Amino acid sequence: NAGVTQTPKFQVLKTGQSMTLQCAQDMNHEYMSWYRQDPGMGLRLIHYSVGAGITDQGEVPNGYNVSRSTTEDFPLRLLSAAPSQTSVYFCASSWLGIGELFFGEGSRLTVL
Amino acid sequence: DQQVKQNSPSLSVQEGRISILNCDYTNSMFDYFLWYKKYPAEGPTFLISISSIKDKNEDGRFTVFLNKSAKHLSLHIVPSQPGDSAVYFCAASEGTNFGNEKLTFGTGTRLTIIP
Numbered sequence: 001n002a003g004v005t006q007t008p009k010f011q012v013l014k015t016g017q018s019m020t021l022q023c024a025q026d027m028n029h030e031y032m033s034w035y036r037q038d039p040g041m042g043l044r045l046i047h048y049s050v051g052a053g054i055t056d057q058g059e060v061p062n063g064y065n066v067s068r069s070t071t072e073d074f075p076l077r078l079l080s081a082a083p084s085q086t087s088v089y090f091c092a093s094s095w096l097g098i099g100e101l102f103f104g105e106g107s108r109l110t111v112l
Numbered sequence: 113d114q115q116v117k118q119n120s121p122s123l124s125v126q127e128g129r130i131s132i133l134n135c136d137y138t139n140s141m142f143d144y145f146l147w148y149k150k151y152p153a154e155g156p157t158f159l160i161s162i163s164s165i166k167d168k169n170e171d172g173r174f175t176v177f178l179n180k181s182a183k184h185l186s187l188h189i190v191p192s193q194p195g196d197s198a199v200y201f202c203a204a205s206e207g208t209n210f211g212n213e214k215l216t217f218g219t220g221t222r223l224t225i226i227p
Contacts, residue, residue, distance in 0.1 A: 004155070031213040033213070033214075035217075040219060041219060042114075042116075042118075042201060042217040042218050042219040042220055043156070043201065043203075043217040044217070045214065045215070045216075048213070048214060050213075058214075059216075090155055090156070092155075094213050096213065097213070098213065099144050099146055099161060099203075099205050099213060099215060100146065100158045100161065101156075101158070101213065101215060102158075103155030103156045103157070104155050105153070105154055105155050106153070106154070106155055
């Protein structure tokens with residue numbers, strides 16, 4: 001079972017470059033979300049979606065865009081990367097109404 | 113403003129003894145609480161949860177206690193095993209049914225089990 005798959009696992013960007021972190025899940029979960037993990041800050045919610053075509057902002061949405069065209073995929077876009085976006089990013093999914101999130105393995109992003 | 117707080121960044125416990133990890137929250141609307149375990153270079157994995165209608169939930173070696181009046185929960189692991197060495201995150205959500213997915217996480221406690 002694949003579960004939640006994130007790509008790439010590692011990425012180095014220069015300030016101002018753009019990129020997309022991919023997330024796919026094969027569990028038919030309605031809910032998908034992106035978190036970032038920073039030292040001393042825990043996991044903070046960036047954006048989330050409760051179904052195809054529906055997205056909303058989390059706690060730290062600035063500098064990130066998302067879209068949800070299918071149930072399976074929830075890509076996270078950085079339009080103009082900044083050093084403050086250096087972090088480990090986790091995609092997570094679940095069924096609606098259930099608090100147990102299933103996480104991907106994470107994507108480590110460094111912005112120089 | 114950290115709504116979910118884990119005030120101990122690290123904890124070391126002898127193998128076989130009890131590990132107690134603590135978590136405090138400030139948002140009185142939180143009514144569902146979870147613990148996640150995270151190994152290095154992996155995503156967090158769900159461990160155990162508790163609803164606000166309960167004050168205790170057990171699953172094998174893991175027990176979560178909830179004290180709503182103190183806005184405090186704790187995770188007990190007994191007996192502790194070397195494989196329990198990981199970072200543990202406390203998480204909370206508000207609302208029943210829809211809305212439970214949106215979790216607020218604490219900063220984590222690194223548990224080290226000493227053989």
